[in-house]
Amino acid sequence: MxxxxxxxxxxxxxxxxxxEPKTELQYGNPYELIVAVVLSAQCTDKRVNLVMPALLEQFPTPYQLAAASAEEIFPFIRSVSYPNNKAKHLAGLGRMLVNDFGGEVPSTIEELQRLPGVGRKTANVVVSVIYNQPAMxxxxxxxxxxxxxxxxxxxxxxxxxxxxxxxxxxxxxxxxxxxxxxxxxxxxxxxxxxxxxxxxxxxxxxxxxxxxxxxxxxxxxxxxxxxxxx
Incomplete structure (x- = not known):
């Protein structure tokens, strides 16, 4: 064939x-999705969905995340894979979202890849799921x-x-x-x-x-x- x-x-x-397939990651807005996708690298969606509620309760917007250190984020994500690196990524991601993008998740692959912990795969997920762009x-x-x-x-x-x-x-x-x-x-x-x-x-x-x-x-x-x- x-x-x-x-x-x-x-x-x-x-x-x-x-x-109508959908991502199995649970999220309510672009900020929540990008955090979840960063956490999902080499980790199951099921595990990410378990840690997200407490993480978002503590850091509900990019502004709270931007004010946090990696050490403050770590306890909320300790059960995911590579929690030390991901805590550092999330702290940097929060600061860049606030300082460079006014607290909004950017809509282009190029801008998304500037964010800590966001590679091409993560960027493609965000523009596809949130912004309905034909990204794979x-x-x-x-x-x-x-x-x-x-x-x-x-x-x-x-x-x-x-x-x-x-x-x-x-x-x-x-x-x-x-x-x-x-x-x-x-x-x-x-x-x-x-x-x-x-x-x-x-x-x-x-x-x-x-x-x-x-x-x-x-x-x-x-x-x-x-x-x-x-």
């Missing part, structure tokens, strides 16, 4: 079955699933290379949704160690399945469980 056909099959399935954030799930499905070439070995290929073949109006589709598929079905090919609805267009199962001797796959599906 050629790449455009794989894209069409992938997009058709999710457009028809999950037309490439995290580990997106990187893995796009390669397994065959949506990107094997030579796309960096997040930026994957981002460019995905944008080339994904219609602009569904780019933001496709980001969530790839993440959710990677989080619940196309998992890292043992992908759940037995319940995957995309095996007919999946390069990984084609290589590992389609040409191999027939062997039974586990039946799907309803609560495993997206």
């Amino acid at each position: 050629r790449k455009p056909e794989r894209f069409r099959r992938f997009l058709d399935y999710f457009i028809n079955n999950f037309p 954030a490439v995290d580990t799930h997106v990187f893995r699933v796009s390669h397994r499905l065959g949506l990107v070439n094997r030579t796309a070995t960096t997040p930026l290379a994957v981002e460019k290929e995905l944008l080339r073949y994904t219609p602009e109006e569904v780019v933001a949704k496709a980001h969530h589709w790839l993440i959710l598929h990677g989080r619940y079905i196309c998992v890292a160690r043992q992908p759940k090919c037995g319940i995957c609805p995309l095996t007919d267009c999946c390069r990984y399945y084609e290589v590992n199962f389609a040409t191999a001797p027939s062997r039974p796959l586990p039946p799907p469980a309803a609560n495993d599906l997206l």
Whole structure:
């Protein structure tokens, strides 16, 4: 199957079955989202959602965050990954939001990447989710699933290379949704160690399945469980 056909099959399935995907991070405004996304680096959304309420109660706006030190922030995020670095990032992020952006979260990738702890992936998430821009954030799930499905070439070995290929073949109006589709598929079905090919609805267009199962001797796959599906 050629790449455009794989894209069409992938997009058709999710457009028809999950037309309105959303981030699993809980937030109420752009400030809360950018804080959550910074905390989510190499950490689960579930863990971030657990620490956010107390953190936001103490630092409800960029102004309170800007007035805090990393040492004051640390106790609220100690259970996330790399809490020392993230506490420093959040303290610097708060100060820059206040001093450089009037307390508002900027709306361009270039400006967002000036903020401490904000790389291209985080910036893409913010402009996509908050400002509805056609940006494709490439995290580990997106990187893995796009390669397994065959949506990107094997030579796309960096997040930026994957981002460019995905944008080339994904219609602009569904780019933001496709980001969530790839993440959710990677989080619940196309998992890292043992992908759940037995319940995957995309095996007919999946390069990984084609290589590992389609040409191999027939062997039974586990039946799907309803609560495993997206």
